[in-house]
Amino acid sequence: MDRIFVQPKRRKGVRGVLALGLSALLIAAGLGGATAAAADYSQTAASLNASQAQFSFTPATSARYVDIHYTGVPGMGQQNVRMTDSGGTWRHTVGSLSAGTVLDYWFTYEKNGPQYDTPHFGYTHGGSGTTVASPTFDPPGGSYPSARSVTLSSATAGATIRYTVDGSTPTASSTVYTGPITVSASSTISAIALKSGSANSPVASASYTIGSTQATCPAQAEVPDFGPNVRIFDPGMPASSIQAKLDADFNAQKDTLTAQFTERRYAHLFKPGVYNGIHDNVGYYTSVAGLGQNPGDVVINGDVTVDAFNESDKGVALQNFWRSTENLAVVPSGGATRWAVAQAAPFRRMDIRGGLDLFPASYGFASGGYTADSKVSGKTASISQQQWYTRDSNYGSWEGGVWNMVFSGTNGAPANTFPNPPETTLGTTPVSRDVPYLYADGSGKYRVFLPSSRTNASGPSWANGGTPGSSLPMSQFYVVKAGDTASSINNALSQGCNLFFTPGVYHLNQTLNVTKANTVVLGVGYPTLVPDNGVDAMKVADVDGVRLKGLLFDAGTTNSQSLLTVGPAGSAANHSANPTTLQDVFFRIGGQIAGKATNSLIVNSRDTIIDHIWAWRADHGNAGTYGWTVNTGDTGVVVNGDNVLATGLFVEHYQKYQVIWNGQNGKTIFFQNEIPYDVPDQAGWKSPNGLNGYAAYKVGDNVNTHEAWGLGSYCFFNDNPAVNLYHAFEVPNRSGVRFHNLVTVSLNYKGTITHVINDAGAVTPPDTRPSNLVSYP
Numbered sequence: 001m002d003r004i005f006v007q008p009k010r011r012k013g014v015r016g017v018l019a020l021g022l023s024a025l026l027i028a029a030g031l032g033g034a035t036a037a038a039a040d041y042s043q044t045a046a047s048l049n050a051s052q053a054q055f056s057f058t059p060a061t062s063a064r065y066v067d068i069h070y071t072g073v074p075g076m077g078q079q080n081v082r083m084t085d086s087g088g089t090w091r092h093t094v095g096s097l098s099a100g101t102v103l104d105y106w107f108t109y110e111k112n113g114p115q116y117d118t119p120h121f122g123y124t125h126g127g128s129g130t131t132v133a134s135p136t137f138d139p140p141g142g143s144y145p146s147a148r149s150v151t152l153s154s155a156t157a158g159a160t161i162r163y164t165v166d167g168s169t170p171t172a173s174s175t176v177y178t179g180p181i182t183v184s185a186s187s188t189i190s191a192i193a194l195k196s197g198s199a200n201s202p203v204a205s206a207s208y209t210i211g212s213t214q215a216t217c218p219a220q221a222e223v224p225d226f227g228p229n230v231r232i233f234d235p236g237m238p239a240s241s242i243q244a245k246l247d248a249d250f251n252a253q254k255d256t257l258t259a260q261f262t263e264r265r266y267a268h269l270f271k272p273g274v275y276n277g278i279h280d281n282v283g284y285y286t287s288v289a290g291l292g293q294n295p296g297d298v299v300i301n302g303d304v305t306v307d308a309f310n311e312s313d314k315g316v317a318l319q320n321f322w323r324s325t326e327n328l329a330v331v332p333s334g335g336a337t338r339w340a341v342a343q344a345a346p347f348r349r350m351d352i353r354g355g356l357d358l359f360p361a362s363y364g365f366a367s368g369g370y371t372a373d374s375k376v377s378g379k380t381a382s383i384s385q386q387q388w389y390t391r392d393s394n395y396g397s398w399e400g401g402v403w404n405m406v407f408s409g410t411n412g413a414p415a416n417t418f419p420n421p422p423e424t425t426l427g428t429t430p431v432s433r434d435v436p437y438l439y440a441d442g443s444g445k446y447r448v449f450l451p452s453s454r455t456n457a458s459g460p461s462w463a464n465g466g467t468p469g470s471s472l473p474m475s476q477f478y479v480v481k482a483g484d485t486a487s488s489i490n491n492a493l494s495q496g497c498n499l500f501f502t503p504g505v506y507h508l509n510q511t512l513n514v515t516k517a518n519t520v521v522l523g524v525g526y527p528t529l530v531p532d533n534g535v536d537a538m539k540v541a542d543v544d545g546v547r548l549k550g551l552l553f554d555a556g557t558t559n560s561q562s563l564l565t566v567g568p569a570g571s572a573a574n575h576s577a578n579p580t581t582l583q584d585v586f587f588r589i590g591g592q593i594a595g596k597a598t599n600s601l602i603v604n605s606r607d608t609i610i611d612h613i614w615a616w617r618a619d620h621g622n623a624g625t626y627g628w629t630v631n632t633g634d635t636g637v638v639v640n641g642d643n644v645l646a647t648g649l650f651v652e653h654y655q656k657y658q659v660i661w662n663g664q665n666g667k668t669i670f671f672q673n674e675i676p677y678d679v680p681d682q683a684g685w686k687s688p689n690g691l692n693g694y695a696a697y698k699v700g701d702n703v704n705t706h707e708a709w710g711l712g713s714y715c716f717f718n719d720n721p722a723v724n725l726y727h728a729f730e731v732p733n734r735s736g737v738r739f740h741n742l743v744t745v746s747l748n749y750k751g752t753i754t755h756v757i758n759d760a761g762a763v764t765p766p767d768t769r770p771s772n773l774v775s776y777p
Contacts, residue, residue: 045123066090070105077458099126135191141206147184154193163191205574217497227481229503235273253283265503267525278302290327295351308360315362359383389670406670406710409458418741419772424710501527517543523550534558542571545578555595567605575607590631591621612648662700671711693725705736717751729757
């Protein structure tokens with residue numbers, strides 16, 4: 001986004017109604033532990049009446065507490081409840097049920113000090129029985145120096161287990177499990193459990209790497225040196241000292257003309273407590289975050305602000321990129337927090353005790369944006385924002401809608417009224433797992449919290465007292481800072497360490513290889529990875545549970561085939577129980593340097609969650625770093641894995657297809673795109689099917705199932721307004737491929753898009769008005 005100065009029409013929004021949660025005593029933050037053994041307990045689920053069911057849990061060893069977690073109650077997100085002990089059996093009653101309501105539930109229980117998590121179970125109210133518990137694996141998947149004997153079990157008594165070892169999905173006709181499986185070579189075991197009269201379990205998988213020593217990270221400091229670019233504040237510091245440091249960083253990072261492509265990077269981290277009179281204006285490459293375990297642990301009576309700060313901005317926020325705020329409560333000094341941003345500026349885990357304005361004070365143009373896992377007690381107003389996506393949050397109310405406003409799992413969101421006003425609202429998010437984040441525990445040591453996955457999520461993960469999940473000590477993280485090289489980073493990975501990237505620019509002369517399941521790579525302050533000499537910046541193995549968060553991949557001047565690849569080609573392991581997540585991971589080709597990369601992101605692993613990325617081929621920047629033959633890049637995102645979910649997909653200006661989706665059963669909630677501005681001529685810009693241009697979002701010809709909601713693609717053929725794109729979305733005509741609420745726009749009427757999707761939808765009209773399509777087919 002750069003040169004588009006279009007005054008959108010301001011619209012009045014639709015007031016939402018907050019859904020009420022269950023009244024219950026909720027678990028404290030941080031619950032979650034090792035996988036339970038079925039012999040440790042018994043559990044039941046039984047209907048009490050037409051609207052209630054009782055869940056019981058009896059541990060074999062007396063427990064100090066038992067918590068039940070469940071999803072599926074209509075209108076509610078995940079619930080986390082301390083059960084009631086009655087003679088050694090813990091019980092909880094769930095209401096608001098009707099015939100056919102399906103609940104997914106599991107337990108956390110204490111046993112002699114440690115706590116354990118059970119597998120997930122299913123319950124259908126008024127149905128014939130429960131869903132069989134998924135198989136578990138002993139030992140769990142991972143890396144082992146020699147062959148292992150793997151035992152499978154299901155918590156459902158009398159269940160039969162069937163399995164595969166070739167990466168295929170097990171069925172009722174797969175091999176029957178009769179005893180331990182010898183794993184002598186690297187492979188993946190996938191299994192289901194079946195029982196007559198009950199629904200088959202979900203598929204469970206475990207990947208084993210045999211022949212390598214299982215690495216253990218050498219102990220790192222629990223209170224590490226985060227380097228010179230991380231500012232850590234505590235409530236005992238004078239407010240004037242804190243403000244002086246904030247102001248100095250802001251003045252360095254403020255200017256759109258001089259700081260947008262600087263190499264300076266900063267993080268502002270606030271220890272738990274209350275801060276009065278603090279005003280953090282957030283400039284380029286600056287992350288602001290609380291160091292509490294939950295947002296309310298850090299309260300700023302003041303402001304965290306992004307606006308059109310500079311005279312050169314002329315009141316618009318179209319280039320307010322690369323900045324973030326997270327894990328704070330803010331009591332805004334003027335009644336509302338202003339977060340007037342464009343792309344790559346996430347607003348996560350925020351508790352705004354007032355209103356939220358997503359537009360500049362000038363009411364100028366803005367092109368954002370993304371909110372997740374947040375709560376705003378007052379009104380959220382988008383006004384001049386062209387598009388915005390909100391996931392798993394609570395709004396007091398919402399006002400605004402220009403082209404493409406999308407909500408999933410958000411209480412207080414407007415009704416689904418696309419295109420007038422252009423609001424797309426989904427009641428829940430199919431799968432979400434909120435971001436890993438740094439926090440300080442009660443002893444002053446640092447840990448990284450790992451939120452649990454949620455299905456059919458609604459509302460913030462912390463809304464009922466604390467985010468469910470587990471944590472890792474910083475002793476298991478290698479802190480990457482100035483002076484580190486690809487060799488030292490890879491050495492830490494090979495030793496089994498997680499990575500914590502501090503603010504900085506890191507040149508890589510070799511690919512970073514993430515090979516261990518459940519590795520966490522967490523960055524603050526927009527750490528930037530630049531591949532040199534044509535290497536790919538990072539590759540992630542086809543393993544469970546890798547979490548990447550807060551990274552900027554910036555293409556080097558020698559072409560890379562891909563900046564980030566998740567899973568090798570042909571990856572087939574099932575990761576549904578523990579997917580890899582990519583969150584606030586951004587890609588840039590050009591702008592800073594004359595970068596080149598054929599693809600920015602390739603996802604081969606199944607079940608991956610892509611949660612807020614911006615892949616951007618630069619349309620502006622430092623002199624000599626952008627142009628049709630300068631910063632070359634074919635495609636932003638290529639998805640080959642099945643069952644991949646994208647929530648918040650921003651992809652712009654690539655020279656061929658912006659997104660290619662070849663995997664089956666993919667889902668996208670919110671897509672924002674601009675076609676390249678700098679296409680020189682029509683003759684050289686035609687897709688393989690002979691049509692004008694390359695679609696923004698292409699679903700592969702062999703795909704049978706795919707669904708997407710809230711998608712926008714805009715053209716601005718500034719270098720040659722005679723250029724035309726035949727259609728913005730190209731998909732196979734199959735009943736399982738469904739698109740909802742699409743929009744195309746010709747910005748300032750520079751060129752045209754003939755159809756929205758395939759041959760459906762009208763040509764983009766003049767005057768920067770949208771062409772809308774509610775559904776396809």
